[in-house]
Amino acid sequence: MAGVEERESEVTLDELKKKMADFARERDWDQFHSPRNLLLALVGEVGELSEIFQWKGEVPRGLPDWEEEERQHLGEELSDVLLYLVRLSDICGVDLGQAALRKLQLNAIKYPAKLCKGSSKKHTQVNNNNNSNNSSVGVGVDVQFSLSSEQKQ
Numbered sequence: 086m087a088g089v090e091e092r093e094s095e096v097t098l099d100e101l102k103k104k105m106a107d108f109a110r111e112r113d114w115d116q117f118h119s120p121r122n123l124l125l126a127l128v129g130e131v132g133e134l135s136e137i138f139q140w141k142g143e144v145p146r147g148l149p150d151w152e153e154e155e156r157q158h159l160g161e162e163l164s165d166v167l168l169y170l171v172r173l174s175d176i177c178g179v180d181l182g183q184a185a186l187r188k189l190q191l192n193a194i195k196y197p198a199k200l201c202k203g204s205s206k207k208h209t210q211v212n213n214n215n216n217s218n219n220s221s222v223g224v225g226v227d228v229q230f231s232l233s234s235e236q237k238q
């Protein structure tokens with residue numbers, strides 16, 4: 086598209102957050118960017134993203150057979166999802182980067198590599214050796230207690 090240029094330097098979530106805020110403010114669109122509206126817009130874009138893969142069956146990683154145009158379209162729909170997600174987080178007062186880092190730590194506790202390697206089972210289906218009764222209680226049960234108080238915010 087005319088006027089669209091690529092940049093070499095890294096992009097941060099904070100930069101995207103600020104650009105979305107500017108974009109909305111310049112158009113007097115803050116009034117439309119309510120949590121519910123943004124969530125619905127996000128879900129709509131997830132639908133558009135899904136359409137790209139719809140009926141194609143499984144596709145190999147890296148999408149080696151895709152035309153450049155299809156790849157660009159994919160990038161646009163992925164971006165719409167990301168931008169609405171970033172905006173929704175901002176409007177809700179959630180620091181998305183910090184929240185995602187915290188969630189990664191929780192995931193690592195819930196899914197210890199030694200228990201989950203090579204298995205796609207849900208954490209509730211993974212046997213935790215720490216459970217004395219030997220039931221299949223999920224390893225995620227004690228997650229909240231495993232984080233330091235600082236990590237809990």
Ligand SMILES: Nc1ccn([C@H]2C[C@H](O)[C@@H](COP(=O)(O)OP(=O)(O)OP(=O)(O)O)O2)c(=O)n1
Binds near residue numbers: 108117169
């Ligand atoms: N009220 C709005 C409308 C749009 N956008 C921004 C965020 C998205 O990145 C993009 C979405 O624009 P469209 O609703 O026009 O959706 P598409 O770009 O997917 O176009 P189309 O639906 O025609 O495929 O524009 C926004 O922030 N707030």
